[in-house]
Amino acid sequence: MTVSDPTFAIDPRHAQVARELYATARDLPLICPHGHVDPRLLADDEPFPDPARLLIVPDHYVTRMLLSQGIPPDRLGVPRRDGGPVETDGRVIWRLLAENWHLFRGTPSRLWLERTFETVFGVETRLRPETADEVYDAIAARLEEPGFRPRALFERFGIEVLATTESPTDDLGQHAKLAADGWGGPGGRVISTFRPDNVVDLDREDWSENIARLGELAGEDTLTYAGYLNALRQRRDAFIEAGTTCSDHGHPTARTEVLSESEAAAIYERGLRGEATPADAETFRGHMLLEFARMSLDDGLVMQIHPGAVRDHNRRLYAAHGKDVGGDIPQATGYVHALRPLLDTYGMDPRLRVVVYTLDEYTFSRELAPLAGGYPALFLGAPWWFLDTPDAMRRFREAVTDSAGFYNTAGFVDDTRAFCSIPVRHDISRRSDAAYLASLVVQDRLPLDEAAETLADLSYHLPKRIFRLDGKAA
């Protein structure tokens, strides 16, 4: 058997303890409280397309690395906004990846893909330019088998619950279909996350359309601020009826803001008139985080905040191929002052749960760990995007455990749109946390039994409890 068994440890005894710990958590069910899998995938349960369309074309980690070496997304089959021609032959795209496979040495993409080939598809041939077709054909053959349809994989992966992400302007039709099949609904296997960014960002081009759609779905007049808030509350209720336990908020910064109702309404009205400034938009986003916290105290949704991405930094890439194709870049993100209005108001209320993520590891020990270790409402999300790697996960634990311990962190969240990588990502997180815990064990800083209990908590029990997937109300 040639399947690799990385421990993310170098010293043999450290590796041995890491392996022992990992073995105790390896088979725990997967809790996927936040991610971007298309619910249609599981609602329709159709066979996946070819290996390239499954594993390369939609994976912006992969396409951006190839772009960075001068291979344009067109040659990788990434659709153009203008509908212009792009590569459509999966095998051609796959060969291009194989020819450039050296670019991925040492990267998480290589780790995920190799382990996906091995552990999901049972293909152990090492990818090289010369083996491109062999690997492609082997995966393609598997994809035709019934056991490789989405629902079968879902069960084989051991996923207990998976949350997709939808806007309040989504009618949750896919989730209704899943519920009808016994796959969705409260306590079900596939649920949604309430993500209102597209009706909160006044500076989006499509904001007016979005709030119109919001009003329509909720039967509220969103041309008033009061109607807007009512509509949001109604949509939250609809999501909750479909099983949702969390909201999610992707903002450029972590800024929160206390506005009076009339101040908020005035900004909203400037937005309606098309007169909102960028500063208005930023203030309104910060205010709405307070507003959503208030709603959470009523309805129990766990808030997630994902701040710090400069969306579409690569403007030419955006112009050609649109959003979410690898053109976003992190920026320095402050939490200490930005979150203070929210924490002043609700941070001491243990009924509220706010899970904060970061793209900026240079806040770990200075801001995030002290805050999470000082406010009952605050938890730290798993290392996110650009930091979702074994090395960054280790740095996260090394930097935050001192001030936040393990129990102010929320456990692993895969946050992926790549369905087939889910078990691999959880596996790597469990291996990585096992390695960190093992390092404490071999340094005589934590007994093995407590390390094992902690690993099970991080892998399974904590995310289940913190994201309210245990059926318990606030």
Add this chain to the structure above:
Amino acid sequence: MTVSDPTFAIDPRHAQVARELYATARDLPLICPHGHVDPRLLADDEPFPDPARLLIVPDHYVTRMLLSQGIPPDRLGVPRRDGGPVETDGRVIWRLLAENWHLFRGTPSRLWLERTFETVFGVETRLRPETADEVYDAIAARLEEPGFRPRALFERFGIEVLATTESPTDDLGQHAKLAADGWGGPGGRVISTFRPDNVVDLDREDWSENIARLGELAGEDTLTYAGYLNALRQRRDAFIEAGTTCSDHGHPTARTEVLSESEAAAIYERGLRGEATPADAETFRGHMLLEFARMSLDDGLVMQIHPGAVRDHNRRLYAAHGKDVGGDIPQATGYVHALRPLLDTYGMDPRLRVVVYTLDEYTFSRELAPLAGGYPALFLGAPWWFLDTPDAMRRFREAVTDSAGFYNTAGFVDDTRAFCSIPVRHDISRRSDAAYLASLVVQDRLPLDEAAETLADLSYHLPKRIFRLDGKAA
């Protein structure tokens, strides 16, 4: 013997060299040039109260972690500002800690407490919910023995000198009592540190009261800026007569400022009239650092600067329980531009010593090490609060040694108010530095004899010399 012997090393040979190095420094006397032990403790030499009141109630590292998981400080016996009821039964508080002991896995608090149980109190039972009473009773029994009174412990701990911290508005009465007992005074075992923040911060509510008290103690008219400076000089002299060798300055930022006397006087007068703005207060703090540097050139006090804490970030905690109970949070702290006025003026004068600390490790290699490696007057203080941990100490050495070496760092400073943790904190620092030095030895980057000499310097000789506890004038 089950006492743990952590080396903060994973590889067996690395651990072995670390252990050998540590053994050479383990028994050196303790130099405690900065901390927050109450001098009354040693002046009165009364028995300690129960284990909870000794080890939990006053330790904000512990109470904030419990608060972060929803356990309010009231239940932990932390006094309320309104005098309202809080838990008073030490055993109940102790059990609450034991029930939540898992929260401290991997944290320095766990390391300090466990090693305090073991090495100070000789209690080797592992704390668990089921052993809470056993551990409590064993420690309580020890606390009744005469060998566990403060002065006896002081001697057993091997403390050579301990500096408490007082404001110039303190009459140093406790220190006079210690001196009368042969424990204080110049060259004595217990001395004070001159910390003038409460008469420098124009934006403190009690500033007017404080400068009135300052004037009274010094016999100066602090309603003029000149009288204020005279009063400060006189109080410094009084501190120096009581053995003080250092001042300490806890500012929100590291900003320093060159003002003319008339500019400074004008701000001071706005302060007197209650008209000082926050910007005035910040400017005045920055100016006073220059002023105190000037005084240091005259009287030889070593300056310590502790910048970067957002005091009372947790406003509800402050409202209920006041200051220094775990509600402070670090913030991003710049040194390169902030310290430049001070360094331009006095940074090349080797008679001046300025020891700078940080809560922001993301300045180690970029700012602090290059500055300390480039100015004779500047030294780096040991990793402070939130960074006073084995892992952060390692990161400190890894990041600053390249540009600052070892001899521009000031050696270990425990900075604690937890008297019983002092030997443990020094021990962990020595073990941590031993581990770092051992890593250089096993990598063939430093011979063992030089590593041992360096460890003795960091543990004992450097802090003694740099903080002028060796009896040598500037």
Add this chain to the structure above:
Amino acid sequence: MTVSDPTFAIDPRHAQVARELYATARDLPLICPHGHVDPRLLADDEPFPDPARLLIVPDHYVTRMLLSQGIPPDRLGVPRRDGGPVETDGRVIWRLLAENWHLFRGTPSRLWLERTFETVFGVETRLRPETADEVYDAIAARLEEPGFRPRALFERFGIEVLATTESPTDDLGQHAKLAADGWGGPGGRVISTFRPDNVVDLDREDWSENIARLGELAGEDTLTYAGYLNALRQRRDAFIEAGTTCSDHGHPTARTEVLSESEAAAIYERGLRGEATPADAETFRGHMLLEFARMSLDDGLVMQIHPGAVRDHNRRLYAAHGKDVGGDIPQATGYVHALRPLLDTYGMDPRLRVVVYTLDEYTFSRELAPLAGGYPALFLGAPWWFLDTPDAMRRFREAVTDSAGFYNTAGFVDDTRAFCSIPVRHDISRRSDAAYLASLVVQDRLPLDEAAETLADLSYHLPKRIFRLDGKAA
């Protein structure tokens, strides 16, 4: 043989794999695409002066460390701007270093110097106060041998190509001399780098003089903005004719700016009239980076950007001894927003190559790696100044490989003015990268054969290709 063989690894198997990898790259030729060696050294090929004047006096890493402990540069023979007396006896200077050798424990200077003594001069006596004269004499004796003249060392070091750095106001006379001897010119062993800072920084005291000199050399009227641009283009052509393949830009920040020609001309004219503000100067620098990128698309020069140094932070040191003597300090440096105008305009053009360096490691994973992994034109330079150390090199690879891989980094650049340290610096870089790659191998994350190929690329092939030293046009 007592020559040390550091692996920058602690675990024995890790060290063994690192050693095996290193052995495969050890003897590859040295590519030195950027540095500050004086071309006169190789043009004249005179014997070096005494060991102190060769290894201490000009090395500001060494003199600043000694200064930081109160030893003024005068005592180390660093020339004064006022021509005042400084120490001239090399042996006295050398003894001062030896007496203070403990200050360098754990620093890269110690590593470089010790290995230079050993591997360049064959002196294996450990430097100590007592051995100062012995080491001095041994090196001095070597310096008299013909095999220790610059060109002989160049060949013994295995340098394939070395780029010095000159301003467009330099007539390249030394390079002409080298070319006449068969050592320079296109494809030659010694070439120049085009570094226009002294004609771009409007706020330099000597800017007017410099542009006058520029105009004179180019035969253009630099009293107009159009003439200035023409003069720069002509000097670039002259540099290219002398073999230059790169430009270099040392700016306080990474700011880039899109100005219209008339806006740029207006600022230039304010500069001519002596009316340019600091903001003008900063805007103009940012604009000129765009202008130089445009020129690079025409003439193929690879751009290097070295941002983030606060030059002459130590003003008293500057006043006494001038520039480049250890008074510069890094500052926090932003790239995400600063580089966006440049990247928006040219970042997707693979004909352009921009190699960005940093003094601020706290941008590695947040900014630099995501940018380099997202734009074809951008590459990351090797860890620079204050970060040119084994530990920082490891942190660089650990932090950037996740998002940028290895192939968006530009390979090692020694950037030194210390000619005799060149082989040592390359050796340490190769050992350090070998250690990082070996860590991936022992963790089962990269096969040994791919690790070896990557190491050869980082050590030799990548810098040769990226800096266009392979004779291939854009």
